[in-house]
Amino acid sequence: MELRIFTEPQQGATYDTLLTVAKATEDLGFDAFFRSDHYLRMGSADGLPGPTDAWITLAGLARETSRIRLGTLMTAGTFRLPGVLAIQVAQVDQMSGGRVELGLGAGWFEEEHKAYGIPFPKEKFARLEEQLAIVTGLWRTEVGKTFDFHGTYYDLTDSPALPKPAQAKVPVLIGGHGATRTPRLAARYADEFNIPFASVEDTERQFGRVRAAAEQAGRGADALTYSNALVVCVGRDDAEVARRAAVIGREVDELKANGLAGSPAEVVDKIGRYAAVGSRRIYLQILDLDDLDHLELISSQVMGQLS
Secondary structure, three states: OEEEEEEOHHHOOOHHHHHHHHHHHHHOOOOEEEEOOOOOOOOOOOOOOOOOOHHHHHHHHHHHOOOOEEEEOOEEOOOOOHHHHHHHHHHHHHHHOOOEEEEEEOOOOHHHHHHHOOOOOOOHHHHHHHHHHHHHHHHHOOOOOOEEEEOOOOEEEEEOOOOOOOOOOOOEEEEOOOOOHHHHHHHHHOOEEEEEOOOHHHHHHHHHHHHHHHHHOOOOHHHOEEEEEEEEEEOOOHHHHHHHHHHOOOOHHHHHHHOEEEOHHHHHHHHHHHHHOOOOEEEEEEOOOOOHHHHHHHHHHHHHHHO
């Protein structure tokens, strides 16, 4: 089981804070640093000092880290034209020496689109399908050849399909709870399928749908990596768990029911339940980015037991 750190900077974080967390992620032996792609805070957080852009952040981290994978859960398809996104991701992959992964979703948070003047189309999922075809098609096109795409929403003619990523293939992540279209899209384009904030039972059900779709598509169910994203709140004792839960505005019982919370032993046990239904990678949603001791505890007491 791989453990990755997943941050939500729209809740309030500077680039320097993210850099500190990313360096701790690397130093403590975690596999990757991922971040959300949002421009507006959610819930009661003040969001200060304001949003940071996902791919600008990852470009900076690409030059200031050396080992960890870097990526998004999930880049919002509504924020970027697919041709531009292909260039951005390829460049950051080059900057990192081939450590980038692209999580791409349809986009959903209408309020942030209104707040920053970003169009919020009704046909988001159909656009996402074309975006995936374009981004992966541009990267796959041989150097010296051109790429064309003529869809309902996007039209590319004689694209030089440059630059190329450093990796022969940038891993693509697709995720969600959709019962039909999401598994079909994952089966066609994804290297990894991620289900966010789901119970063990819902995870098993959704993984089954994706595995069936992959088999139907002729890829084979095991061609994809299956993963979860879950909020984490670990403490050496009940008091420390309660303190960390209070800082992020959550209740301990709720966190234990819907995420990974409690003592290291409790968290290891629950991770084992996700592993039993096919999860091979957990993205640990870290909501208090100033609590580096939390990361150290997870590294030594949770990851240590898993390995």
